[in-house]
Amino acid sequence: MDVRRLCELLMEDNTLDIRLYFTRKKQNGTYISYSPSISKDLQEELKEIVTSALDNISTLEQREFNPIGMLDGYIETYNPKHVSGFDDIVRSMHEEIVYRGSISSDEINKLNFYCIKYHLDQEWGDVLFFRRVTKFKKLRKGIVGRFVSNDFEKIDNDLLGIDPNIDIVVFNGEMLIINHVAFERIFRIHDQYLEKAQETLNKIKEAKKISNFEQFEEDCLSDARITRALTKLLSEEERIDKFILNFENVRTVIEIFELDVRVENGVLIYEDKSQLMDIVRLIRDSYYESLIANRKGIDVGL
Template identity: 35%
Template structure:
């Protein structure tokens, strides 16, 4: 999915004429509650225009597209993944089909989903989805407030206002999703649960190598630490990393000494002896082969992005 493609779609339907709908969603833990309000044509038109301008701004910033990384991306990047990676994408999207009947107070909305129908009337239905976390904005430079009046949300001032601006946290089209805000991605979808599943798979591969004593405690401690779970998810996405950890484990004592890591070995240095949570960072970074020494200047370094 390219940003220019999204811009073209928004330009095509800048006069949405009923094609745009919005869903208010409250998320408690892994549970969702939704409400689908009626939105006036004026609001639809203004929302599409705001999103078009926002996407154009991102294009002007020349953001680089990178594969989705559990630990985030740089400020000059946006990330992309397949919807299958998100685990509960369909659950979130299907909230449109069976929304709740009780209205959600604006301050209780966790995020909003905007759905724009982008097919010609004679063609099969096709949607563009835009996700926006509810930041409960107090001031808006480019945007507006909307309020429910006569069962329809319109652009007005008064009580129970919902802030709408052009910021976009994520966009999905067909089988792809792009993210501009990594933390919001976690809060919209149940990514933490997905990460934990991936981490458990990665830990099974680590266990097969029999390189860590007290592995059961190591696994339990890993799965209680959100940052370690993200790192293990990244490791699991490239199984070759774990294979290299096992195959080149004989080099581990040298790395530990060179970087003064909080890692201990058994007598013949064939296993790491896991003792407590303070070792998790160094062990998992060693597993990820994050420590290096340059060829040209023989400098020590740590690949500390996304660790």
Template identity: 35%
Template structure:
């Protein structure tokens, strides 16, 4: 999915006339509850206008580039893309539109989903979804908000207000998701649980098991460290890395000596002896082949972007 695809759909439905719906969602841990409010026709049009401005602004930003989704994060001048399957519980979140029930107070809203139907009524519904983390209006710690009604200013209850500013944390269409805010992606979807599943796939590889002594302790410590889980998820996304780790393990002692890593081997140097959590970073970085030496200047380096 490209930003132009999103822009064209928004241009087509500048006046949605009932095709735009919203969902207020509360997320507690990995559990969700949702409420679907009514949105007036005028407000639907205004929301589409704000989204158009946001997407156009991103399209016009020459410094903004799209990259594959990185579990460890993304740079300020990047947005990322992944498949809906990668997210894991994407279907659960989208299906909240079919199970919305009790009303939710604005202060309890975790995020808002806007759903725009983008095909003819005679066809099976096709939607584009816009996700936005809720920003609670608590900038006034003392005092209150006011609104002018019939030449008279009246007090508004701050905890009854919902902010819609046109900003977008994520947008999805068909089987693709674009993330403009990485941290919001984790807070909207259960990505941490997905990352944990991916990390387990790496750790359950027999070739990894045979290279780590005291493996069960190593596995438990890995799965209880969010940063290590992200690193293992990156390994899982490229299975060839495990192939390299296994096939070239004979070079591991040289890497450990060159970079003075906190890693020890058995007498045959055929496996790593895991002793404590302080070794997790060095071992998983070694598994990821993150340590390197340049050919031209013979410089040592570490591929350590957000790891």
């Protein structure tokens, strides 16, 4: 995503067509969004927040989304079409569906995130800025209030905060992930990881190179870090093929790195969860020896 160009477009725009949505996921998996009316002054402030936040990241290098995690000093890119539920979230903000009434205290406590939708023009369309909701819990004791025309007025403690940060930007068919953890939580990516991990495990199972596979599969799907690694492995499918074709090299790697994994009759013997990471790294070909210094190492990507 060309962040500098997006900043320029926002700065040049004078129409100030901005909407604010607060959203939560319901138990049945659908989304509900609330869209309060916002004044022109507040729209100006929201514009300042998003342009300033974009300016702060405009020089950072962008890399393709990695399920395992994001390196410091980088931001990630992703295709919003690959995010399960993204279209449902956008649909919940449509004019004929979005809820415009008051939000109860119970509902405020269930909100997951908010979205600032900035409409540029017909050519560029909408820019969506997502941020996790900041909630101000009720005081145990005391009163929160403000002065209005020299009167002290009590304020309901069920307050929502809009801070000067953004977690995700969606623009022109691209998604920019500034906060990796927020991305996972806003879009409930864990379920998607499980689906992708299962696809990867199905491919590995076909090779019949791991004993006690049902237990191996169950243990993989119960470990969040392993499901992330398997999700990434699905996009590196050729590594699974090479693991199968060059299986005779697996024993050598196990010996060099002194891994607690046995090979018998051309099959990896899976015994317990302590072997999960070593086995996934073997499949992903993450162990290496440098050409110059013969230095042994492990790909930090897993």
